[in-house]
Amino acid sequence: MPDTVDRSGAPAPDASSRSSEPPLIHARSLTKRFGDFTAVDAVDFDVAPGESFGFLGPNGAGKTSTMRMIGCVSPMTSGQLSVMGMDPSTDGPRIRARIGVVPQQDTLDTELTVRENLLIYGRYFGLGWKEIGRRADELIEFAQLTERANDEVEPLSGGMKRRLTIARALINEPSLLLLDEPTTGLDPQARHLLWDRLYRLKQRGVTLVLTTHYMDEAEQLCDRLVVMDKAKIVAEGSPRSLIEQYSTREVTELRFEPGVAETLDGKLDGIAERIEHLADRVLLYTDDGEAAVSAVHERGLRPEAVLVRRSSLEDVFLRLTGRSLIE
C-alpha cells in the first residue's frame, strides 16, 4: 500500500493520535466473490477513529460490496477484517449495534411519518421509547425536517429522504457512519445541504466512511481516500496528495470543432507534460495552463473553447485507469 498519507499536510483531525490509536476498521487481503465473479479483490486499508475515509471509483468497482462487508450484512470470502476491534463473522449484531448505515437506496418506510421512521428504527436497537423520542426530536432538527416531522415520507423530495436516512442512521449514536453513495441522484442544492450536515458530524468526531463516484464529493468530505477500480485499490492518499502525485497543478481543456481533433496528430506535442485525447475534448496536463493556451494559439490551432482549471480527482482517476469516473 503506498504510503502517501497527508503528504500534502492537509488538515486531518487527530493526525498525531492516529498512530497510537488502533484503527476503527482494519482490512487485509479483504476479498468478496460471488460465484466466479470477484467483486472485491484482496484490498488492504485502515480507517482511523475520527477520520473521513472515502472509496472513490466508478459503478461496479467493488465499493458497495466492501461497505456491506464492513457493515456486517455480507460475509467476506477471504482475508482479514476487523471493525471496532471485533470480528464481523462472529460479532455481527454487536458491531451493527454501534454503527450507522446510510444505504445506497433508501430503505425508509414510506407509509410512516418522518418521526415514526426514526422511532421504529430506534426500537431496532432495543432503545426505550422515551429515549428514542428525545433523540428523534434532536435528529429531526439536525436533518432540517422539523416542518415535515409528522408528514408521511412518500411525498418528500429525494434530498429530504436522504437527510432522513442519515438522521435515522444516527439514532443509536454511532461512532462510525457508513454512507454508500450518499448524494447520488440529488440536485446540486440538495447535495450541498447534505455535505454541510456530514461536515458537522465530522466536526463532532464521528468517523465517516463513504463511497462515491463524484470527485467533488470526495474532495469535499474525505481526509483520505482510496481509488478503486475493477475490484482493486489502485491508489491511496489525501485528495491533495493524490492530485500532486498523479496529476499536474493545472489542466487546459480544449474543445475543437467536430472532425478537427482527429487531424491534430503531433501538433500538440511538447506543449504539456501529458496529453489525454477524450471523445469530446483534449486535456493538456501542465503546471501553467495559460502558457499552454498561448502555445496552442502560437501553433496556429483554433479550438472552439478553452478552459484552464486546477487538477481534480477526476484527472487522477483518468491517469490511473485511462477512463472517466462517470461513463
Next chain:
Amino acid sequence: MTAATPARPSAGPRAVSPAVHVFEHRWLSYKRTFRASVFSSFLSPALFLTAMGLGLGTYVDAGNPSSLGGVTYIQFLAPGLLAATAMQSAAFESTFPIMSGILWSKVFHAMAATPISVRDIAVGNLAWIAARLTMISTVFTLVIIAFGAAAAPTIVLAIPAAVLTGMAFATPIAAFATTQYTPNKFNAIFRFGILPLFLFSGTFYPISNLPQPLQVVAWLTPLFHGVELTRALSLGTVADDPLAAVIDVAYLSIMFAIGYVALIRLLDKRMVPK
C-alpha cells in the same frame, strides 16, 4: 445531539429478542389502518353468514335436515368459513408485505443493518401474521356467536385452530414470496391455489358429496384438515373422533414447520447473496 460520544457498551445481553421490534414495526404500520380494518373484519363474515348461512341455508335445512349430521347449515358452514378466511388472510399477509420488505420499501434491508438478524425478520413477521389471524378469527367467532351459529362452548378453541390453519399456509407462501422479483405469480397462487381449496375442501358441503377420487384429493389438501378441526371444535364433536383431530393438528403443524425452515433459508439467501 451527542453523536460524538464514544459508543456506550450497549451491546450487552438483550432482555427481548430483536424479533419483537420487527413485530412492533408491523403493528405501527397496521395502527394507521386499524379502524377501516376492524370494520371490514366484522362486515365480511356477517355478509357471508347472512347470504350463505341464512339465505342458502334455509333451502338446505328444508331439504334434508339430517344430511349434515343433525346441525343446521349455518352451524356447519360457519367454522368452515372461519378456517378458509384464515387461509386467505394468511396468504395475503405472506405475499405482498414480504415482497415489499425485500423489494419495494426495502425495510427488511434497513432492519438487517441493525442488530436484527434475518431470522429475527422472519420470526417477527410470522408473529405478526399470527397476531393478525388471531384478531380476524376472534372477530369472526364473535360474529358466529352473534348469529347463533355456535353449537358448543368449545368454539373458543376454533380460534387457535383457525390460526394454526392460516399459519400452515403462511410459512410456505412466505418462503415462496422471498424467491420472487415481481408479484405476478401471487395472483396464480390465489387463483389456482387458494380459490380451489376454498371451494373443494369441505367448507360449503361435506366432501363425501364429491366423487370418490376428488374426496381423496380433498382429504390430502391442508385446508380440509383446517376446516375439519375448526368444525369439530365449533360443533363440539372432537370427542367423537379424537384421532382425526390429532391427524389434522399434525398435518398443519408439519406443513408449518417445513415452511418455516424453507422461509429462513430462502430469506437468508435472498438478503445475503453469497
